[in-house]
Amino acid sequence: MNEHATLLLTALYYTLCLPVYTLFRALALVLSPLYYGLQFVLLPFIYLARFGSRVIVFPFVLLARLETLYVYLGVAGIIGVCAGGILYFIFSALKSTFNLDSYDEGYGVTAAEYRAARCKRKAGEDYASAPVLMDTSCRFKDFRLLKQRDLLAQTILEEDDSDY
Incomplete structure (x- = not known):
């Protein structure tokens, strides 16, 4: 210098x-x-x-420690959503192509619904024809069903003595 x-x-x-x-x-x-x-x-x-x-x-430190797991689960979720969407569109296209739409027709009245309606109709007819005397067959059936569910109507089984 x-x-x-x-x-x-x-x-x-x-x-x-x-x-x-x-x-x-x-x-x-x-x-x-x-x-x-x-x-x-x-x-x-x-x-x-x-x-x-x-x-x-602290939450950010914890997030930094779990970063690998977080990235893994995020990528797995994205892949799962994409695969599900692709499968949905493929199957909907196949379904519409081959006319595989199944239209369930409404079923008729079930046996239980038919019996309940008949019992109700019968009770209404009996009431209209004879207001004093009423057919109690439907009530008796209902009472019998209720009685079967009663605790006193059930048999109590005794347990056998066991070694364990």
């Missing part, structure tokens, strides 16, 4: 940088007791802030 440039840089260092550096060192020396005292007073709040920040960041 040039001798004049070296001399110029040395002069700038000693006239600008060294006094600023010395001033900051003196300021730090004077303010250090205040800094340490303030740090001692604020220490519980600093620990509380650290704890709060760790609680807030």
